[in-house]
Amino acid sequence: MKLHYAPGTISIAAAIALEEAGLDYTAHKLDFSQGDQNSTAYLAINPKGRVPALDVDGQILTETGAILDFVAAHDPRLMPADLVHAAHARSVMYYLASTMHVNHAHKMRGHRWADNAASHADMTAKVPETMTASATFVEAGCIRGxxxxxxxxxxxDCYLFVVCNWLPGDGVDLAPFPKIRAFMDAMEARHSVQTVRANGMLP
Incomplete structure (x- = not known):
């Protein structure tokens, strides 16, 4: 397997999961600042021009949640058999994908939604508020221990860790969120996270 990623992006959730599952993979780094994601070579792999993309014997998987589910299918420890618990885990991932990641993206990807520079500035200014609101939801309804x-x-947890890793840079004060802080500490202690940090995947 070959994971196409960019440092600090949501693609690192896939790397953490692969490490947790003990699956053999190679990592191919894209430099977004150089526009690697829009290169002809990469668009032939993922026409969306985004990461992650996981090459599995020539078949390309995209979208973080789908890749995480693929990894969990190889290691059942990573998704509980209990249907209600599994649904909660997925509800958290879907919230991150549909809401919290979008809130974050407004800071530097305003061009996806508007052309006017003033609109971009307005979206950027809103990020601390919307990401704090998301952190409030995560604190109250997502972390159950x-x-x-x-x-x-x-x-x-792979997914949530990477998104919460963005919070300080998005202007969110973590002091009011003890569950998130404890969760982040627990994640930092895991070998998988230490490995991706050592490999330069997380800043």
Missing amino acids: TYVLGDHFSIA
Whole structure:
């Protein structure tokens, strides 16, 4: 397997999951500042021009949640058999994808929604507010113990960790969020996170 990623992006959730599952993979770094994601070579891999993309024997998988589910299918420890618990884990991932990641993207990807520079500036200014609101939701409704599923580590934690890693840079004060802070500490202690940091995937 070959994981196409960019440092600090949501693609690192896939790298953490692959490390947790002990799956053999190689990592191919894209430099967004150089426009690698829009190169002809990469668009032939993922026409969306985004990361992650996981090459599995020539078949390309995209979208973070789908890749995480693929990894969990190889390691059942990463998604509980209990259907209600599994649904909670996925509900957290879908919230991150549909709402919190979008809030974050307004800071530097305003061109996806508007052409006017003033609109971009307005979206950027709104990010601390919307990301704080998302952190409030995560604190109250997503983390049920050490992890999203209490003591049970799952792929949802890979996803949540990377998104919460963005919070300080998005102007969010973590002091009012003890569950998030404890969750981040627990994640930082995991070998998978230490490995991706050592490999330069996380700043």
